[in-house]
Amino acid sequence: MYAEERRQLICDALDRDGRVTVAELAERYDVVTETIRRDLDTLESSGLLTRVHGGAIAKRTADPEPDLPTRLSTNTAAKKRIALAASRFLPSGPLKSVLLDAGSTTLELVGYLSGRNLQVVTNAVGIAQAALMVTTDRLDLLPGRLRHSTHAAVGVDTVQALSRLHPDVAFIGCNGMSAAGFTTPDVDEAATKTAMVTQAGRRIVLADSSKAGLVQLVTFAELGEIDVLVTDSGLSDSYTQLFEDNGIEVVRA
Structure with a gap:
């Protein structure tokens, strides 16, 4: 050769x-x-x-991290399908809790909270605002430093607040997913996501297939630390196999 x-x-x-x-x-x-x-x-x-x-x-993507308005207008159809598929993993009941990470795909999930009588926790201003419009359930907004690009609370205060919580299910976004794990470009955001993974009973990543193969600066979760990946039908068979071989249930919406 x-x-x-x-x-x-x-x-x-x-x-x-x-x-x-x-x-x-x-x-x-x-x-x-x-x-x-x-x-x-x-x-x-x-x-x-x-x-x-x-x-x-x-090769890590050289593009700057897109801001929230840009991400809200990207792959919208796929994100809506992902949110619908992910909604079946939402728990129900007054003593059940759900943690929603910041992100354009997790934001689409908010519409499915209505009528579930859940305790909802989020680090995202936009998700908190949207949840107030669709549910009267208990809603907690985590403290921390707000990132301009994601409108998410991150940092020491956020991680400390998360360390006292034990949500039944966490829905988490990512910027890249590969054999290197689930990654994001910001160190503070990664620490916040890692705390979510650590504290949640069940860890579910919501990410469209464009994230496959991207490796960002910081790994916030190894493949074996995630229970479910909900993505779209564009995810290749080889990546599906990679994730399933590491114990992840893959749902291609």
């Missing part, structure tokens, strides 16, 4: 899995590890991947 052929296969594996290791590539292509390291260095210099210890991850 020529070097260019091998490097194209490495890029294909990164597109599919989000992460590769030197050891597994050396075994797969029957070459020494030093050859793979040179391949990865060459691909990184071409801007096609990011080198990490022991391997490489898919």
Whole structure:
């Protein structure tokens, strides 16, 4: 096999899995590890991947994090289908609680809260406002520093408040999902999402298929820490298999 052929296969594996290791590539292509390291260095210099210890991850998106109005107008049909599919995971009953992370897809879920008699907790100003319009249930807005791009409360105060809560179900958004886990570009937002994952009884990620293969700066949850992924029908079979192999129930709406 020529070097260019091998490097194209490495890029294909990164597109599919989000992460590769030197050891597994050396075994797969029957070459020494030093050859793979040179391949990865060459691909990184071409801007096609990011080198990490022991391997490489898919090139992080260079685009700035879109603001909330932009995200609200992107992939809207898919997000509505995802919210409908996710609504079956909403608990019911006066002693049941649900935690809604900030995000344009989780915002679509708010319309399904009506009549469920839930205790609702969120770190998102927009979600709190929308929930007030559709439900008379108990509603708690978490404290913290508000991020301009997401309208979400994040940071030390938010994490501390979450540490005292034990919601039955958390619905969480993400900016990227791959073999590197579920990722987001902001450190404080990642810490807040990690606290949600830690404290919730059941962890459900809502993300459209455009997030597959993207690796953002910070991993807030490993694949094995998420119970359910609700996405759209555009998610590839290879990514579906990756997530299911890590114990995630995948719902493609």
